[in-house]
Amino acid sequence: MDTAVLNLTDVRPTLADVAHAAGVSLATASRVLSGFNHVRPETRQQVVQAVRRLGYVRQRAGRSAPRRTGLVAVTVCEDGGRLFADPYFGRILWGINRELAAADHHSVLLTMEPVRNGKFPAIGHLRGEHVDGVLIVSMHARHAPALRRIDVPVVGVGRPVCADPDRYSYVDADNHGGAGLAVRHLVGTGRTRIATVAGPKDMTAGVDRLAGFRDALTDTDGFDPGLVAHGDFRLLSGEHAALRLLDRRPDVDAIFVASDLMAVGVLRALRRTGRRVPDDVAVIGFDNASIARTTDPPLTTVGQPVEEVGARAARELVALIDGTVVEHRQAVLDTELVLRESA
Structure with a gap:
């Protein structure tokens, strides 16, 4: 006994x-x-x-505080081709690294690319033994299940694509309001057949910019789904989407494009089909990337504070890591219309 x-x-x-x-x-x-x-x-x-x-009693080894790595994973949910081709990512990373360096944190850059069966090998590195926190950039809907497996503080650079985004901290630009600014400008200059080359359907930036376009037109002359084509934020997708639009609706007199890089492709398509900008078709992009100043004609665009979005997201993550903030916080930064010769 x-x-x-x-x-x-x-x-x-x-x-x-x-x-x-x-x-x-x-x-x-x-x-x-x-x-x-x-x-x-x-x-x-x-x-x-x-x-x-x-009645569990923890066996402590030396330190009572959790081990810190000093590393933050900046996880870009795109392939390397888009990461290095789109100037948006360079601007975001500059803002992020500026803030992390000031807080004595270092970043490691990961791309979230599935290999087989929709699995993401990078997830294995987003753990407490490897990094202190994670910044998620350019998230698609397919990444939502992986997001729930991360066991360190997470901040979204952009609103996360999931059923409950308010469970996470994130910093975003006012995509909906910025699209509305573009549409109201086009309507105010007399354009009546306004189309859009929208972004991906599985990203909040694409969804919100399309919703802003739709809502602004609903408030004026009404929304026509036939004037919508989708791209993936890459230059060639903008060109192909514009050609589809012009084939379907040759009377288009304005196009709001959900990114400046796609807008460069739209300008190519208009030139190929003999249309003058802005005389025949006005064009407005989104981002205010440096390329917008060098197109022919220079591109009217919706400016978003890309660097500040990255910097603010980094500050939020550092606050979560350090424990100075415990609740999830969301911030949406203002956009503005930058007028040039294309519209």
């Missing part, structure tokens, strides 16, 4: 037992007991109750 009692008391509950009893992952249980702030209150309570119920 005495021996049996001794053996039972020697079987101490483990951290895995606590995680199982609390209904959370082992990593989450570890984060709660290490004092990380980036845990939902209800989750923290579940772990604390499991610890008390099981």
Whole structure:
């Protein structure tokens, strides 16, 4: 009898037992007991109750504070081709790195490219033993399941594509309002057949800019779905989308384009089909990228504070890592219409 009692008391509950009893992952249980702030209150309570119920005693090794790596993963949800071809990413990364360096953090750049069966190998690096936090850039809907597997603080550069974006911190530009500025300018200059080359349907920037375009037209002459074509924010996709639009609706007299890079492709398509800009067709882009000043004619565009979006997102992440902020916060920065000769 005495021996049996001794053996039972020697079987101490483990951290895995606590995680199982609390209904959370082992990593989450570890984060709660290490004092990380980036845990939902209800989750923290579940772990604390499991610890008390099981009588778990943590075996600490030296330090009580969680180990820091000093690294932040800047995770771009695109392939390398788009990352290095689109000037938007250089501007975002400049803003991010400026703020991280000031806070004595270093960044590592990852691309989130699926290989087989829709799996993302980069997810394995977005863990507490590798990085202190993650910035998600250019997220698509297919990345939403992977987002839930990250066990360190996360901030979206742009609103995350998921059913519950307010569960995450993010910084975005006013894509909806910026599109409305473009449409109202075109209407105000007498354009009556306004089309759009919209962005991807699985990205919030594409969805919000299309919604802003639609809502602004609904407030004026009405929205015609036949005047919408989609691209993927790359130059060639803008050219191909414009050619489809012009073939379908040759009477178009204005095109709002959801990125400046696609707008360069739209200008090519208009030149190929013998249309003058802005005499026959006015064109407005989105981003105010440096290329907008060098097109022929120079491109009217919606300016968004790209560098500041990156910098603000980095500041939010550092605050979460340091524990100076515990709640999820969202910020949407203003856009503006930059007038040039194309519209």
